[in-house]
Amino acid sequence: MCADLWSFALSTYARPGVEAACLRLQEQGADVCLLLCGAWLEQRGVALEPRRLLALQQLARPWRVDVIEPLRQVRVQWRAMAQQDEQLAALRERIKALELDAERELLVRLEALAQGWPTGMKGQQQWMEGLAAEDAANLDHDALQLLRVVATGT
Template sequence: MCADLWSFALSIYARPGMEAACLRLQAQGVDVCLMLCGVWLEQRGVILTDERVQALKHIAGPWQTQVIEPLRQLRVQWRASAQHDQPLAALRERIKSMELEAERHLLMRLEGLADTWPSGKRADQQRWLERLAAEDAANLDHDALQQLRVAATGA
């Protein structure tokens, strides 16, 4: 298993079918960075607590809303126009790079918070994904979450 969250996330995302699963979750409004952190915590056996879930959400929520989502919206908004406008296509690629860099910084922030949390063998440690995605549970793609969890076992 990868020691740091960024490397772990890249390893998971590169697995067959994971890009599509993550994009499905993202389209449903799920914070994929938070889900990747959750599966990383599950793999490390970190004990799940309400306080830890809230602390992660407290970091991820504002960063997603104020940094990542505006970049993503701009990139998506330019998709069609950039197909016929090379300078715009180049700018769109720069925005895409900035979006990825913003996600990397979020994962680093989440790791910084969670890195000192002890591991354990409590029965609920495998529920990080469901707890972190609880607000999105009504429309949640549980197959994509399970796919994420299974992919993480080989990371």
């Protein structure tokens, strides 16, 4: 079990099938950083409470909208052109690194918010569904379940 959220996210993302599942969920509008945080909270046995869900969502939404998504949009917009332009490809890689840095910062902030919440609760807490609630109708539930199984072993 990874103690910090960033290490947990990296370890989980590197497992077979997780990257593809996360990309599908992201394309469907899910905040993958929030989902990984939810999987981390489930693994740690943190009790799900509505006020905690709301606090995580309120922290993540502005950072995702104002910081991560603009970087992602530029990176995606440059994809085709970068295949023909070496200098643009190099700039695109820098944008990609900034996007990853922004995601890491969000995970650090989410972890800081959740750090004092008691751990060790028994039973399934369903954090990921709670954190994905606003996007739930559009999400690939098989991808969400794969993320849970790989991340939490349940």
